[in-house]
Amino acid sequence: MNLSAYFRSIAAKFLHRSELAQDMDEELQSHILHRADDLERSGLNRSEAERRARIELGGKEKFKDECHEALGANFIDTLQLDLRFALRMLRKSPSFTVLAVITLALAIGSNAVVFGVMDGLILRPLNVPHSENLWGTIYGEDTGFQSYRNYLDLRDRNQSFDALAAFNFAFVGLDTGNNPTIAYGFATTGNYFDVLGMQPYVGRFFNPADEQGPNSAPYLVLSYAYWHTHFQDDRRMIGRVVQLNKHPFTIIGVAPREFLGTLLFVSPDFFMPIVNQQQVDGEDLLNARGSTKQIFETIGHLKPGVTPAQALADVNAVGAYLAKTYPKEFGQKSVTLGRPGLTSFDTAVREFITGLMLLAGLILLAACANLGGLFAARAADRSREVALRLALGSSRKRILRQLLTEAVLISLAGGTVGLAGSVLLLRRISLWQPISGTPIHLPVTPDAKIYMVALILALVSGFLFGIVPVRQVMRANAYEIVKAGSSGRVGRRLTVREVLLVVQIAICAVLVTSSMVALRGLGRSMNASFGFEPRKATLVSTNLAMAGYSMEQMPVMQKKMIQALQTIPGVEHVGLVNNYAPLIYAAGSRVNVFKEETSDLRPVNAAAEPYRYDVSPEYFQAAGTTLLAGRDLTWQDDKNAPVVAVVNREFAIKMFGSVANALGRYYKLQEGTRMEVVGVVEDGKYMSLTENPEPAIFSSFLQSPASQSDLVVRSSRDPQQIAEAIRSKIHDLDSGLPLDSATWDSLLEVVLFPARIATMALGVLGMMGAILSITGVFGMTAYSVSKRLRELGIRMALGGQRKEVLLAALGRAFKLLAIGSGAGLVLGLLATKVLAFIVYQATPRDPVVLGGVVLAMALLGLLATWIPARRALSVNPLILLREE
């Protein structure tokens, strides 16, 4: 074929569309006139000749159509026609259109939101150069912490990483001259920014050359956000000296705006060298090889050609070397390599979000099933129109194309609305600070990827539900339909529509089941026994290092604080626990404990790894922990007295067989200290709400001082007033000591956060599933009732009972509902296994959940069939029969 002519004709087609149509008209007209001339010559009069000529030519429009097609490039034209027709059809049934668009908007919107979160947390790596090659070594089992000495050995001995950096958290009182405020930052190794390949926004970063031994690098790099909010983008701040826990640090630079540290959930206010952390924390951990507190995570780029598996083997070989060389101190058992960013939450977050994505996908599928049913019903109603068009010479292909255009138009509209909603929601989420007073946030930002996903989902779902009525149209016999009309025959056979409905109800039941399980679990975790009573307790967090106290002064000051708070009217008990109270910031630390008779104190021989808390006398009363046997710690258990401990029930049973057996017995710590058990308290939750009973030991804070502590204040008075009283009492003691106070309850938000989020997400998805199944069942029953109105009318006229009529009208819908719900319930119970690691005791065999799901589905069914049932009952046979 002549290609240029082809393109010319297409171009002409686009450029002179109306001219061409006119041209075609004129040509056909000229044909008719010439033919009429001939006919006139054969003896007919002019008007009769023209009439005959027109008839002979036949369907002018059809030929014009064919000519269009022969010219090619009629795709756009047809599309335009189809779009115009589709719009007209949709305008004719606004309730159907609105219902369909809303359904899709919800379904596509929820997918876009979940995808946005997935994109932010899983797909998008950290915002640093070459992040695809960045791996972190995560030591230990519960937390990522390890010692600085071990990090140095790993850095120097491994052969897999280009370079290894490490970081830890630093919570400090930052004083710019007037008043210290608490700031959250990272203490990093000198090579941190070099390893990440970052360039400063202003000033410079610290580097390995700055590290000349402990406390040698008092430099501070601010995050862009902190610089922006606290120093108003003032470049003159570079070189200025500020106080970090009363120690002078020089601000040397500002990190780029897009760099939010190497953890996804936490964006630090500042970065300081880890070699200076002793200065601010008061605890020298640089040389403590056995410590598990110094390093949170080590990160580095793999050398070219090194696979993560090789690197893991290499790192473990270094670990084995360290375990052999330092058998006493090296307690780490295994190493895992992971993507930095989510650290040990990685797997949980990944699985949860993947699960959510699946559920959201199910929602979309349910929505498609729903709309597919509606479209099939519409196509059935329009079978007369379709038949007419077929009879008038339209091809089936054209009709299908038109129906699909309608479907895609709806899905695009729904997709647009859903996308707009989800972008708004994602913006809100990214600004949201789930736990006030902490730098925790969700790094989601809607970007082009989300728009693409929404568009693709819209198109795919449009085609999905658009092709449901295809078979119907392809098999339509124009002649039969035009002759017989489209009065529905009620078949006993299960139709596609009904299958779709069952599928959709099943999906909905899955969602309802999962959200019920999550709700139940959340309720349980709120009411579970924590081993302490978070209600009516206020936690006051202080770090004496922020006010420049020495190790020796700390217990003295802490005792003063306890005594001062005890004088507040209405305060029942005041206790203290070093570092953080149980369940706060998931910050518990474990120790290795040995049986008394064990002499080889290598970590492998440890009899238990209990959580260790250093607490004050009266802590148990203040926390509301029940003493089961023995005595509480006293002020006499100081550093001159023998070391003693109160243990929990789990520890007593694990080490000594029973609670009674434990009293007066001894166990050993890693460094060989013998500790006597003087009391036993009830078990509790220490790290997470979903944990199994864990052993714990409580020793006297006087015997192991620490700068960071939580004061536990129990009082029935209004927490607000108590907080003010606490603040003024502490201010009287030391006006330069920053403090945080909050109720224990509110701080539990952090541990409840995953379960809350899970419940919220599942709740929303469950609601959407419910809405979808209501519209689905409603659509189906309303349609079948309207199709069978005449039959129902006759039944009524012949004296049918209301009950029988109802049964005839809705029996099938209810049967489908029951089948779908049953299937969904079973699937949902299987799916709850996935929930088990987020939601506390997510057991499927819960009568409340089972009953709840059955009840919910029955209610949904009732709700959805209410209006059709009313309509079926209000049938007036006389009017109905006359109409037909």
Next chain:
Amino acid sequence: MTDQAQLLPGTLDLLILKAVSLGPLHGYGVLLRIGQISGQALLIEQGALYPALFRLVRQGLLKASWGTSENNRRAKFYELTAAGRKRLREETDGWNRLAGAIASALASQPEEV
């Protein structure tokens, strides 16, 4: 109807090319010319002619221009392009070969086999 032969699929284009090759024609003229040269044995459906004409124009085998007909009416005249002339030769050869082969096949006698 009975004395008019059914048009074989694909032959309409060939007939149009042939008709136009004898001189520029408008659409109705093409119909008349085909009737004339086939001895009124071939009947073309009037409407089917135009899509075929458009197709041939698109393929660059025909070109069209408006003019005045023998009835003194405005009409669109078609004439062969060089490509059309070439195509007509090829198709004519092809057709003749096919027709000859079929004719000889049908004329075969039992003793010849």
